[in-house]
Amino acid sequence: MIPSKTPKVLKQFFSTYAWDFASKKENTLYLTFDDGPIPEVTEFVLEQLSKYNAKGTFFCIGDNIRRHPDIFDKIISQEHAVGNHTMNHLKAWKTNSEIYLKNIMDCEQIIEKYAGNQNKPTLFRPPYGQISYSKFKVLEKLGYKIILWDVLSKDWESNTSPETCLQYVLQNTEPGSIIVFHDSLKASKNLTYALPRVLEHFTKKGFLFEAISA
Numbered sequence: 001m002i003p004s005k006t007p008k009v010l011k012q013f014f015s016t017y018a019w020d021f022a023s024k025k026e027n028t029l030y031l032t033f034d035d036g037p038i039p040e041v042t043e044f045v046l047e048q049l050s051k052y053n054a055k056g057t058f059f060c061i062g063d064n065i066r067r068h069p070d071i072f073d074k075i076i077s078q079e080h081a082v083g084n085h086t087m088n089h090l091k092a093w094k095t096n097s098e099i100y101l102k103n104i105m106d107c108e109q110i111i112e113k114y115a116g117n118q119n120k121p122t123l124f125r126p127p128y129g130q131i132s133y134s135k136f137k138v139l140e141k142l143g144y145k146i147i148l149w150d151v152l153s154k155d156w157e158s159n160t161s162p163e164t165c166l167q168y169v170l171q172n173t174e175p176g177s178i179i180v181f182h183d184s185l186k187a188s189k190n191l192t193y194a195l196p197r198v199l200e201h202f203t204k205k206g207f208l209f210e211a212i213s214a
């Protein structure tokens, strides 16, 4: 089973990847949204973030940007950060390096096409959290930072209830945590319940939500 809180030992062992920014700022949290952009769900997320003056980081699938450039444009114009999540959501451990890296480059190109060169993506989140050392070394050379996570909402799991999803986040979040949600159809039931409550809970406690900077 995938833990909703990333164990410390794992973070220490793979310390070249970013799991959290605990050392950076005490009262800051980093919300991340994977697998969009899509109509309605991504738009719901944007509305919620703007209500709380929060910034997030969207790890976009290139093919979804291609299909919904208008929604991608809203993410950019509202000054959230975007990262590369491959063109077709590939599994690193099942894909040879050449195909995998080409798929990342395809996503990079489409991000640059719609976001402009100044928004060249430098953040990468591997689908399923799968990355190998050899692929990491190539990405590092290309200037990418690998962003993993500290807290998983498990919003996509059909056997996780909305309230359980919310509790995963409330109970596991610490200052500097990187929290994963999904702006996908699969996750929308849990996301639409948990996200507004997470924003409200931590805003009341004095936390700020910031985008991950390159």
Ligand SMILES: [Zn+2]
Residues within 6 Å of the ligand: 034, 035, 085, 089, 127, 128
């Ligand atoms: Zn994903």
